[in-house]
Amino acid sequence: MSALVPVKCHVNGRVVETMVDARMTLADFLRHELGLTGTHVGCEHGVCGICNILVDGQTTRSCLMLAVQAEGHEIRTVESLSDGDKLHPIQEAFMEEHGLQCGFCTAGFMMAICDLLENNTNPSEDEIKDVLGGQVCRCTGYNTILRAVKNAAAKMGSAGA
Amino acid sequence: MAVRIPNTLNELPASQPRFVGRGIRRVEDASLLTGRTPFIDDVVLPQMLHCAILKSPFAHARISSIDTKEAEALPGVVAVLTGEDVLRWSYPAQSAPEGWGSHCMATDVTRFVGEPVAAVAATSRYVAEDAIELIFVDYEPLEAVADPFEAMNSDSPLVMEDQGSNVMMDRVFNWGEVDQVFSDAEHVVREKFRWHRMGANPTETFGCIAEWSPLDLSITLRGSIQSPSMFALGRASTFGLPPNKVNVISHPHGGSFGGKGGSRGSDITCMLSRKADGRPVKWIEDRIEYLTSGGSQAWDRHYEAAIAVDADGIVQGLDVQLVDDIGATGDMYGAICAAKPLAAFTGPYTIQAARYDLKLVATNKLPSGPYRGMGPPPHFFVLEQLMDRAARLRGEDPSEFRRKNFIRSDQFPYTIPSGNEYDSGNYGEVLDRVLELSDYTEMRANQVKAREEGRLVGVGVASAIEPGVFDWNAYAIVGMQGTGVPEGATVGIDVMGGVTVRVGFALEGQGQYTLVSQLVSDFFGVVPEAVQVVQLDTQSAPPSFGPGGSRLGVSITGAVLGACEKIKEKMIRVVASLMQCEPEQVRLLDGKFGVEGVPGAEMTVPEVAGTMLARSDLLPPDVDPAPVATHVWTAAGRTEPDEEGRAKSYLTAAHAVHVVQVEVDRATGMVEIQRYCLADDCGTRLNPATVEGQTDGSVAQGIGAALLEEYAYDEDAQPLTTSFMDYLLPTVFEVPEIEKVAVVTPSPFTPLGAKGCGEGAIHTTPAAIMCAINDALLPLGVQTTEVPASPRRLWKLIQEAQS
The missing domain is CATH 3.90.1170.50 (Aldehyde oxidase/xanthine dehydrogenase, a/b hammerhead)
Structure with a gap:
């Protein structure tokens, strides 16, 4: 029912070159073929944003992209954020501000926030909300996530200064 | 072995608790944040x-x-x-x-x-x-049936043919002299309400x-x-x-909220x-x-309800008729959501008598199930709308009308007409604090100005009770059996002094493993990072229910502290033997066992554990050498329900008052929440940061309930809301900053005085928002009685009013 197609891309800095089922979503490829299960799937119809990853640095729904479309692109997932036992400033900020409860949606938020803060370490409240508005969280009510973004922006801003 | 569980923080063996009562970082977060937690x-x-x-x-x-x-x-x-x-x-x-x-x-x-x-x-x-x-x-x-009133007709198609009827249950409960208080009433306020089907939708x-x-x-x-x-x-x-x-x-x-x-x-x-x-x-x-x-759909309700108010403005009676559309079967347990209001039927008020006319009806919709709050949120929406109408009828401010109907702080423990007992509270103080926080007088003054400009600005004040620490006996009227919900934990200290706690439930988001670590750390004088919480499967775990019904924070605290107390008692015997003193002279404080009257005679907890596990030659002959204990906690004093369903059920009664300001857009019917303020009292806050997290999340779900979320069906019972494009969850744009203030009235009955807190805000939020919307619509002379108050519904109402 489905053909295998070659795909070559970079995932978290490493080259991945393999055959993939033509109809497989990128989310399923990352999770079930590469074992990168930190990316979670919430709706599989592009609304909830939980499966957000970065494709060439841009926030992308991994459930709406096929694995074959990753050909030639740079993919980053939550597994790329921390460095050994050192958490990324965004992860630290989420922990400090209690920006997560069940933690299922958190990777999606962090990747979208990564996209934001790598391009703008001093975002306005509206700019932050524009990014957060693309995703749902059912636990936190967003107040602490908003604080986590501001905290992370301060951390990343001062690190880059 | 009888164990005494500390009822206050002062009773912990710590000169000053370093972790319990503080909003410490969660031990579960590093794994979640790096994508390593195995879902x-x-x-x-x-x-x-x-x-x-x-x-x-x-x-x-x-x-x-x-x-x-x-x-x-x-x-x-x-x-x-x-x-x-x-x-x-x-x-x-x-x-x-x-x-x-x-x-x-x-x-x-x-x-x-x-x-x-x-x-x-x-x-x-x-x-x-x-x-x-x-x-x-x-x-x-x-032929399918999608409407519970049609389903009750004798010519309706039968959902389960064997049953011979679609009526699953039809019973009237009378608690107190209901007819009397209604016939004596100065005012009777009666109205029909509709709460549409909605539900949990955890992200996983x-x-x-x-x-x-x-x-x-x-x-x-x-x-x-x-x-x-x-x-x-x-x-x-x-x-x-x-x-x-x-x-x-x-x-x-990835979350559950009862609706997994x-x-x-x-x-x-x-x-x-x-x-x-x-x-x-x-x-x-x-x-x-x-x-x-899935497990998502709950509370598909048609109400007709009334309150009886006496000449002094005291509400004496509450009469609730509920037709609850349970859907096709009863095996998702949606019916227990109709029973739970018994635990707090009359809310925070001194209402003397109440009637509950309850019909559970089968239709060809998805069987309904539980959702955070388990049923009281629609009930309090109804009660609070009636309270507002009564206040208006009497020309009284809604906050003051509620205050004079509150149970007073000297009346606790207080038994409500439907049988449950509230443990403690200070409702007037909670109201004072939220009025202060919201600058209520100023808010009302601004509303007057806005109205002069023709804007539909409204202020809602609503108050509700969150029953905490659920008990099966609360659901006896729909056939659930049993009293008490045991929760167990096994605490063990290893030869190096590391503490491992084994529990019977998985992480779900409320930070329970952090709480366990906090408790053990203060009890044995270690740091939370040194505590390992391990989850057991059902074949290995002590009796456990897990999270649900605002119970786990209290229950697991009881279980963990009980196990810690048992280990402490064993260790005291070992120390007494080694120090050649009486056990009564040995005391645990800040991780060290000392001997009264003998300065310097001390052993640390790891030293005692190490001795028990690795120096049997030093142990007294009759001592149990395991620094390990299991304790199973269950709420004391719960009672068997009587014929009318009355029982002491939920152990704690947390209380909140929310004040919200909204503006309704005349042109679109959209509701904007301009300010959201609340004061709540859930007893001792074991980890204030996670309590606030529960409150925020519960407010957000309440906002979804009030404004957005609805499972729609057509007349053939075909679902019309089948994706997140149709079933709308609140996003960051719908949830404003939630301004909060805490009042702490410890429970006299629970471990460390904590009360259930996980479901609190959703009991109050929909009611508060609906009160605010109706306050906003007042100049138009219309009121909404339907939840959610979607733009379509409000726009239609506004059009009708203006035509």
Whole structure:
């Protein structure tokens, strides 16, 4: 029912070159073929944003992209954020501000926030909300996530200064 | 061994608790933040197969035939399950009310859209989904019923033919002299209300992996399971197995809120595994399945209610008639949501008498289930609308009208007409604090100005009770049995002084493992990072229910502190023997055992544990050498329900008052929340940061309930809300900053004085927002009685008012 197609891309800095089922979503490829299960799937119809990853640095729904479309692109997932036992400033900020409860949606938020803060370490409240508005969280009510973004922006801003 | 659990923080063996009572960082976060926490879909087992389920497109149809030949022939398909197998291998599910359960799959007639009709286990989910498209079912459509009032008519199609009626339950409860207080009343305020079906929608849907062991007839079931021990009992009942033959291994899950569901999918995967000679079978529910046929739908209610107010403006009576549309079966336990209001029927008020005329009705909609709050949120929406109307009738401010009806702080413990006892509270103080926080007088002054400008600005003040620490006896009226909900923990200290706590539930988001670490750290003088919390499966765990009914914070505190106390007692005997003194002279403080009157005679907890485990030569002969203890906590003083359903049920009564300012857009009917303020009192706050997190999240869900969320069906019971494009969850744009202030009135009855807090805000938020919207609409002379107050509904009301 489905053909295998070659795909070559970079995932978290490493080259991945393999055959993939033509109809497989990128989310399923990352999770079930590469074992990168930190990316979670919430709706599989592009609304909830939980499966957000970065494709060439841009926030992308991994459930709406096929694995074959990753050909030639740079993919980053939550597994790329921390460095050994050192958490990324965004992860630290989420922990400090209690920006997560069940933690299922958190990777999606962090990747979208990564996209934001790598391009703008001093975002306005509206700019932050524009990014957060693309995703749902059912636990936190967003107040602490908003604080986590501001905290992370301060951390990343001062690190880059 | 009788154990005394500390009721206050001062009773902990710490000169000053360093962790309990503080908003410390969560021990579970590092793993979650790095994507390492194993959610169920991350788990891969050898030889594992994947399940896809074919679901009924009809709300009511007879299955004439099923042809699975092509599906079975598809390469990669290992097993196909149909109703025939299900009839052979399983029993209908237990239900509330009793007798309204069905098999996990339709066996002859489908009763709701999305009911499983067949299922496949294959080598990949993609192949399994291909295969279900190759199953051919002939349906003979039958007339469906989607409206509970139609369903009660004698000529209605029957959802369950054997029952002879669609009325699952029809009973009137009278608590106190209801007729009297209504006939004596100065004012009677009566109104009809409609609360539409909505529900949990955790970000992770349900998922499981089942393994059937053909040799010893046992089941291993892994999954995102909120209540593992209940789930084991459920499967045991389905398959006629002893419960100890079903081992449930719950995985950390992406929220639940009572609405994880999954019983049908679990039973199906168990039987697919049986058909596949015991190979593990995984089923991950997709979002569309969750929305149309998962555990998500709750509270589909039609109310007519009244309050009786005396000449002094004191509310004396409450009369509630509820027609609750339970959906096709009772096996998702939506009925218990109609029973739970008994635990706080009259809210925070001194109402003397109450009547509950309760009809549970079956329709061809998805069976309804539990959702955070379990039923009181619509009940308090109704009560608070009536309170506002009464206040208006009397020309009194809604906040002051509530204040004079509050139970006073010197009246606790206070028994309400429906039988439950409230433990403690200071309702006037809670009101004062939120009025202060919101600058209520100023808010009202601004409202006057806004009205002068023609803007529809409204202020809502609502107050509610959150019953905490649920008890089965609260649900006796719908047939649930039992009193008490035990929760156990095993605490052990190793030879190096490390503390491990074993519990029977999985991470779900509330930070319970952090709480456990805080408690143990202050008890034994260690740091939270030194405490390891381990989750046990149902075959290994002490009795445990897990999270639910605002209970786990209190219950696990009781269990952990009880186990710690038992270890302390054992250690005291060891220390007394080594120090050659009497046990009564030995005292634990800040991680050290000291001897009264002998300065410097000290042993640390690790030293004592090490001695017990590795120096048996030094131990007294009659001492138990294990620095390990299990304690199972259950709420004391709970009572058996009487004929009218009255019992001491939920142990704690938390209280809140919310003040919200909204503006309704005349042109669009959109509601903007301009300020959201609340004060709440849930007793001692064991981790204030996680308590606030629970409150924020619960407010957000309350906002969704009030403004956005609704499962719509057409007249043939076809679901119309089948994706997140139709079922709207609140985003950051709908949830404003939530301004909060805490009042702390410890419970006299609980470990450390804590009360249940996980469900609090959703009890109050919808009521407060609806009060605010109706306050905003006042100049137009219209009121809304329907939740959610969607733009479409409000726009229509505004148009009617202006025409």
